[in-house]
Structure formats: structure tokens, C-alpha cells
Amino acid sequence: MKNIVLIGSGNVAxxxxxxxxxxxxxxxxxxxxxxxxxxxxxxxxxxxSTDELKNLKNADLYIVAxxxxxxxxxxxxxxxxxxxxxxxxxxLEVFDNKCKNYxxxxxxxxxxxxxSLDFSKTPICxxxxxxxxxxxxxxxxxxLSKKVVKMSSEQRKQLxxxxxxxxxxxxxxxxxxxxxxxxxxxxxxxxLPIINQTVKKLxxxxxxxxxxxxxxxxxxxxxESHIKKLxxxxxxxxxxxxxxxIMNKND
Amino acid sequence: MKNIVLIGSGNVAxxxxxxxxxxxxxxxxxxxxxxxxxxxxxxxxxxxSTDELKNLKNADLYIVAxxxxxxxxxxxxxxxxxxxxxxxxxxLEVFDNKCKNYxxxxxxxxxxxxxSLDFSKTPICxxxxxxxxxxxxxxxxxxLSKKVVKMSSEQRKQLxxxxxxxxxxxxxxxxxxxxxxxxxxxxxxxxLPIINQTVKKLxxxxxxxxxxxxxxxxxxxxxESHIKKLxxxxxxxxxxxxxxxIMNKND
Numbered sequence: 001m002k003n004i005v006l007i008g009s010g011n012v013a014x015x016x017x018x019x020x021x022x023x024x025x026x027x028x029x030x031x032x033x034x035x036x037x038x039x040x041x042x043x044x045x046x047x048x049s050t051d052e053l054k055n056l057k058n059a060d061l062y063i064v065a066x067x068x069x070x071x072x073x074x075x076x077x078x079x080x081x082x083x084x085x086x087x088x089x090x091x092l093e094v095f096d097n098k099c100k101n102y103x104x105x106x107x108x109x110x111x112x113x114x115x116s117l118d119f120s121k122t123p124i125c126x127x128x129x130x131x132x133x134x135x136x137x138x139x140x141x142x143x144l145s146k147k148v149v150k151m152s153s154e155q156r157k158q159l160x161x162x163x164x165x166x167x168x169x170x171x172x173x174x175x176x177x178x179x180x181x182x183x184x185x186x187x188x189x190x191x192l193p194i195i196n197q198t199v200k201k202l203x204x205x206x207x208x209x210x211x212x213x214x215x216x217x218x219x220x221x222x223x224e225s226h227i228k229k230l231x232x233x234x235x236x237x238x239x240x241x242x243x244x245x246i247m248n249k250n251d
Numbered sequence: 252m253k254n255i256v257l258i259g260s261g262n263v264a265x266x267x268x269x270x271x272x273x274x275x276x277x278x279x280x281x282x283x284x285x286x287x288x289x290x291x292x293x294x295x296x297x298x299x300s301t302d303e304l305k306n307l308k309n310a311d312l313y314i315v316a317x318x319x320x321x322x323x324x325x326x327x328x329x330x331x332x333x334x335x336x337x338x339x340x341x342x343l344e345v346f347d348n349k350c351k352n353y354x355x356x357x358x359x360x361x362x363x364x365x366x367s368l369d370f371s372k373t374p375i376c377x378x379x380x381x382x383x384x385x386x387x388x389x390x391x392x393x394x395l396s397k398k399v400v401k402m403s404s405e406q407r408k409q410l411x412x413x414x415x416x417x418x419x420x421x422x423x424x425x426x427x428x429x430x431x432x433x434x435x436x437x438x439x440x441x442x443l444p445i446i447n448q449t450v451k452k453l454x455x456x457x458x459x460x461x462x463x464x465x466x467x468x469x470x471x472x473x474x475e476s477h478i479k480k481l482x483x484x485x486x487x488x489x490x491x492x493x494x495x496x497i498m499n500k501n502d
Binding site for chain 1: 413
């Protein structure tokens with residue numbers, strides 16, 4: 001399965017495509033709804049581009065790495081065998097009765113086109129509709145990453161929800177902190193050691209057991225004074241709700 | 252200022268005390284409300300212990316590292332010169348008219364007694380009521396850490412609020428993720444690469460500019476399906492509020 005058509009040109013498609021080419025795979029074609037985006041990624045991957053799903057080239061494998069809310073519509077328009085998607089949220093059953101061999105290859109990572117990362121450290125979750133195809137996907141997964149696990153659609157969905165909290169929501173907490181500091185003319189970089197220590201603790205400790213801060217101490221006076229100082233209603237609400245949640249966990 | 256009395260025996264007092272002793276300072280005495288806690292820390296610091304604020308020994312410097320909600324009451328009972336507190340939330344003015352030289356030495360870090368850390372990488376924020384004492388505190392700060400900054404009470408309070416979001420709240424996001432995974436029998440360690448990448452991005456990028464996930468993509472179908480799958484009302488509310496906040500930022 002060395003010849004691949006890549007359907008998608010976003011963050012996941014970009015990093016997955018680059019990593020596959022790096023490992024000796026050939027991306028025969030890149031599809032994107034916007035031809036310009038397909039062109040940009042195709043150039044990076046030494047590939048060709050199209051914006052027509054009915055003009056896909058013959059290949060050993062078709063990888064659909066499009067936004068979750070576009071996935072089903074894209075799949076409806078493709079008549080191929082050996083197909084997989086890369087979504088954490090969408091089950092294997094999205095391919096049911098559409099082809100013989102299908103699966104999921106979910107790389108558990110936060111991808112930004114412009115930010116480099118070490119794909120070999122990205123866990124990959126594999127699922128397939130038959131043993132033969134599962135073996136193919138495990139093979140590809142093992143070429144890309146040191147950590148490949150088989151996982152059911154139901155487990156993968158839970159993992160994706162957990163990743164939203166652990167990655168997307170924690171990043172938003174960093175963004176709020178950044179906004180507060182910018183308003184006070186303080187360098188965000190001052191926070192990097194405390195953020196690094198928070199994450200380092202996770203290697204050996206359960207997060208709930210090493211929680212610190214005013215909410216952990218149930219210091220309601222400080223909590224009130226912080227909420228008072230925040231400038232917008234939404235951030236006040238977030239502060240209050242998360243502090244309450246930390247306090248509830250420590251009853 | 253080599254002889255210090257340490258008032259407090261919690262997470263901050265423990266790490267600060269250990270770091271001071273490491274740098275050649277003498278902790279003459281440790282006070283705690285619970286004599287047992289003073290004993291435990293005093294043993295680690297090769298010091299003596301007391302639970303009586305009126306029996307404090309003579310020293311060059313008194314460091315008050317108690318919970319924020321106890322700070323004022325503790326200070327009321329101490330009649331000494333050369334005193335500082337270690338709180339991010341409480342202003343310098345808590346010492347006003349109580350002694351000649353006073354200040355703040357705020358180490359911006361998440362401290363757990365049982366988790367080791369490199370104090371030299373912990374930023375220290377300094378404030379004092381006069382230049383002479385400020386110089387003393389800068390001197391101590393520079394002995395303990397590579398990053399010492401002068402900061403007003405008002406800026407320090409904003410920094411503390413930002414740190415609550417960046418550290419305490421992000422850690423709670425990790426705790427929620429852990430709970431979701433535990434319920435589904437999935438190893439939390441699978442999330443460490445995505446968490447590490449999220450934090451690594453902060454070295455070169457603004458958090459708001461490298462946000463990823465369903466809310467960033469405004470994928471309301473996935474957001475709804477995630478909220479539906481969460482087991483308790485509070486976690487649903489947190490998911491909804493933070494997702495809304497991410498979506499608002501990307502209008």
C-alpha cells in the first residue's frame with residue numbers, strides 16, 4: 001500500500017502527508033474543495049492536485065482527512081476500496097456498505113500547518129472492518145509512530161473528548177492568561193515555567209491529586225477578588241465555573 | 252540577611268525553605284499553626300519549630316508563607332522588622348505602618364510538597380517599601396532563581412490571576428480528561444504527547460493563534476455529540492462555556 005490519494009489539505013492532511021512521504025510512501029494526488037489549497041499541499045508532497053472527487057486517481061489507499069462536518073458528504077461521492085478516515089469523533093460505521101476494506105487511523109495530536117512536530121511520538125489509534133485491512137493499517141501506523149494502539153469507535157470518541165479538554169481547553173486557558181497579561185503589559189513568557197511544571201507533574205502524578213491554587217484551598221476571598229478584577233463577563237463565568245468544579249472535586 | 256525565620260509549613264514554605272538552605276541560608280525556626288507540621292519541615296531544614304507566634308527567634312529576615320486567607324491574621328501577631336510575604340494576590344500594603352522594612356517575594360510556580368522542581372527556573376517577583384530592602388530582596392531572589400523581576404502589587408495580582416488560568420485551570424482540564432479516560436478504561440498517558448505539543452507551541456506562538464479542535468472549527472455537530480456523551484451536568488457546562496468562549500474569540 002505504497003500509493004496513496006490524500007483527500008483533504010488541512011492541518012491533519014498536511015502533517016500526515018509530510019510524514020508519509022518522509023517514510024517512503026507516494027502521495028499520488030491531493031484533493032481539496034479549494035484547488036489552491038490542494039496545489040499548495042501537492043507541491044509540498046511532490047504530488048498532483050484536484051478539486052474533483054470524481055477524478056480521483058487509482059491508488060492502493062485513500063485517506064480522507066477532512067473536517068468532521070464534511071466527512072460524510074465527501075465519502076458519499078467517492079467510489080473506491082481501501083479507504084480510511086482520520087477522525088477521532090466519527091465511527092467506523094460511516095463507511096458501512098460502501099466498500100470492502102475500510103478503517104480509521106486517528107493520530108492523537110494537535111496539528112497546525114505552520115508548527116513542526118515529531119510525528120513518531122504521536123499516538124495513532126487504529127480500527128478496521130476486517131483483520132487483513134487492520135494489519136495493513138497497523139503496518140502504516142508503525143511506520144509513522146512508535147505508539148500504535150487498536151481502539152474501538154466508542155473508545156476513540158471518549159479519547160477525543162478527553163483530548164478536547166486536555167489540549168483545546170487547556171490551550172484556551174493559556175489564551176485567556178495571555179490576554180490578561182497583555183492588558184497589564186506583562187510578558188507571557190513569565191508563565192512558561194509554571195505551565196511546564198504543571199505538565200511535568202502529569203508524568204508521575206494524577207492531575208486531580210496535584211491540583212494547587214485558590215480553588216483547591218477553597219480560598220473564597222481570593223476567588224471573589226479575582227472575579228471582580230476580570231474585565232469581561234464570559235471570563236468571569238469561566239473563572240467561577242472552573243473554580244466551583246475544582247472545589248466540588250475536593251469536598 | 253543569612254538568618255531567616257520561616258512562618259508557614261505548606262507547599263510554598265517547604266520548597267522555598269529547601270531552596271534557601273541549599274543556597275547557604277540558615278532557617279533558624281519554622282512556625283506552623285500545627286506544631287507537627289512545623290516539626291516535619293524543621294527536620295528537613297535542620298531547624299527548630301514552634302507553634303507560638305509570640306516566641307519567634309531573632310533573625311535577619313522573616314518570611315511569611317502562609318495561606319492567603321490567613322496572612323493578615325498572622326501578620327497582626329508579629330512584631331518584627333525585615334518581613335516579607337510570598338503571596339501573588341496580596342498587596343505590599345498589608346504591612347503598612349507595621350514595620351520599617353517590608354516586601355514581597357512571589358515565586359511564580361505550582362508547588363506540591365512531594366513533587367520536586369528546579370527552583371532556579373522559577374520566576375521570582377520582588378517588591379519592597381524602600382530601595383535598601385528592595386536590594387536585599389533582589390539579592391536573595393538572584394541567589395534562588397535565574398529570573399527575578401521587580402513588579403508592583405497591582406501587576407502581581409494580574410499575574411496571579413493569569414497563573415490561575417494557565418496552571419490551576421489547565422490542570423483541572425487534565426483532571427477532567429483523566430476522569431473521562433478512566434471511565435472508558437483508556438490510559439491517560441496516551442494524552443501526554445498532545446499535551447506536550449500544546450505547551451511546546453507556546454514557546455513560539457500565541458495560544459489564541461494556534462488553537463485547534465471542534466470549537467475552533469465551529470463544528471457544532473461534534474460539540475453537541477460530545478456534550479451529550481459527558482456524564483455529569485457540571486462537566487457538560489464547562490464543555491459548553493469554554494467552547495462558546497473559543498468560538499467567540501474566532502468570530
